[in-house]
Amino acid sequence: MVKQLQRKFILIxxxxxxxxxxxxxxVVNILFYEELNQNSDRILNFLIENHGRFPQEDFSYGKSNPxxxxxxxxxxxxxxxxxxxxxxxxxxxxxxxxxxxxxxxxNYALSVMGSRKTEGIYNSYKFKVAQDDGYxxxxxxxxxxxxxxxxxxLAISLVILLVSLIIIFTLIFLLSRAIISPxxxxxxxxxTFIADASHEIKTPLSIISADTDVIEILHGEDExxxxxxxxxxxxxxxxxxxxxxxxxxxVTPKETISEFDIADVIxxxxxxxxxxxxxxxxxxxxxxxxxxxxSGNKEAIDQLISVxxxxxxxxxxxxxxxxxxxxxxxxxxxxxxxxxxxxxxSGSLDRLFDxxxxxxxxxxxxxxSYGIGLSIAKAVAKQHKGNISAEKINKQxxxxxxxLNPIY
Numbered sequence: 001m002v003k004q005l006q007r008k009f010i011l012i013x014x015x016x017x018x019x020x021x022x023x024x025x026x027v028v029n030i031l032f033y034e035e036l037n038q039n040s041d042r043i044l045n046f047l048i049e050n051h052g053r054f055p056q057e058d059f060s061y062g063k064s065n066p067x068x069x070x071x072x073x074x075x076x077x078x079x080x081x082x083x084x085x086x087x088x089x090x091x092x093x094x095x096x097x098x099x100x101x102x103x104x105x106x107n108y109a110l111s112v113m114g115s116r117k118t119e120g121i122y123n124s125y126k127f128k129v130a131q132d133d134g135y136x137x138x139x140x141x142x143x144x145x146x147x148x149x150x151x152x153x154l155a156i157s158l159v160i161l162l163v164s165l166i167i168i169f170t171l172i173f174l175l176s177r178a179i180i181s182p183x184x185x186x187x188x189x190x191x192t193f194i195a196d197a198s199h200e201i202k203t204p205l206s207i208i209s210a211d212t213d214v215i216e217i218l219h220g221e222d223e224x225x226x227x228x229x230x231x232x233x234x235x236x237x238x239x240x241x242x243x244x245x246x247x248x249x250x251v252t253p254k255e256t257i258s259e260f261d262i263a264d265v266i267x268x269x270x271x272x273x274x275x276x277x278x279x280x281x282x283x284x285x286x287x288x289x290x291x292x293x294x295s296g297n298k299e300a301i302d303q304l305i306s307v308x309x310x311x312x313x314x315x316x317x318x319x320x321x322x323x324x325x326x327x328x329x330x331x332x333x334x335x336x337x338x339x340x341x342x343x344x345x346s347g348s349l350d351r352l353f354d355x356x357x358x359x360x361x362x363x364x365x366x367x368x369s370y371g372i373g374l375s376i377a378k379a380v381a382k383q384h385k386g387n388i389s390a391e392k393i394n395k396q397x398x399x400x401x402x403x404l405n406p407i408y
Contacts, residue, residue: 052080077142
């Protein structure tokens with residue numbers, strides 16, 4: 001219980017931190033990319049407007065340009081290719097780049113023309129295409145340094161993310177026990193209260209039962225003494241179920257874990273319900289393997305099957321059908337208990353596993369149910385690292401599927 005709660009807290013905390021870090025670093029990378037991209041687009045547009053060149057008069061000493069610093073013309077690496085679309089004559093401006101030959105520049109231009117794109121990135125060069133009076137102008141801006149900056153920023157972001165996660169995980173792991181200790185204390189107090197209250201209730205119930213027996217001896221049985229005895233039985237069962245649930249939700253003692261034939265345990269429990277099926281005129285179908293070795297809490301498994309079958313017979317209608325199927329899937333044992341009923345409850349069936357939840361209060365009063373049984377079944381499934389769920393087959397059929405994993 002403690003480890004599960006601690007693990008869940010760490011997972012939620014780390015998941016939240018991861019989302020926040022990815023969001024922050026992602027925004028930083030996107031904003032940086034957009035800034036580089038917009039700056040490059042401004043330069044390309046300026047070059048296109050000036051036929052692939054920086055006008056000397058705009059970038060000489062003493063001049064100021066509202067769009068760019070004066071050094072932009074001297075530190076920008078680019079080349080342009082102008083093609084006469086009628087004659088095919090080509091003019092290549094290579095004055096601001098040294099890493100590429102004219103033949104390569106021409107091939108770059110042909111590739112861009114073939115792609116029919118007006119802008120984009122080609123071999124670490126950002127390009128833009130313009131057409132005017134039968135001429136096609138393609139300006140290529142060296143974007144290699146920008147791409148390196150983006151890759152470096154991404155690498156740094158990943159390193160920051162990894163280091164931050166390691167540091168935060170260490171802190172959360174060290175502090176998680178202290179953080180969840182108030183919750184654990186409350187759970188322990190609740191468990192202690194249930195155990196103490198249950199034991200305290202047992203004494204007056206025993207006295208009431210004994211007094212009722214004396215009254216019957218002195219004055220004979222009547223409907224009132226019979227009602228008192230029925231209520232005492234119900235309250236005793238409720239107390240026992242609360243104690244069982246409290247025990248199941250606590251830490252599983254190692255001495256309760258053993259290796260046993262789970263198929264035999266389930267079969268014996270199923271056999272106890274065969275007379276019930278005959279008396280209530282219900283069809284009871286079982287499909288249980290001969291032998292299945294399993295490691296877990298034998299007593300808890302026995303109670304799980306008892307709860308599932310008891311619930312199925314209580315809520316199945318007259319001449320209804322109850323089936324119990326057991327299958328092994330790898331190391332997991334799947335137990336499916338299905339029963340027909342007058343009407344499957346509407347809405348979320350997960351509520352059936354809540355403490356004291358009763359889908360049909362009038363039916364529950366008749367059957368003597370307090371809505372604890374399925375909560376016990378859920379606790380047993382969790383104790384065995386598994387899960388239990390309810391599935392509506394049709395309007396009058398419901399299945400309870402329990403998955404159990406071995407514990408050692």
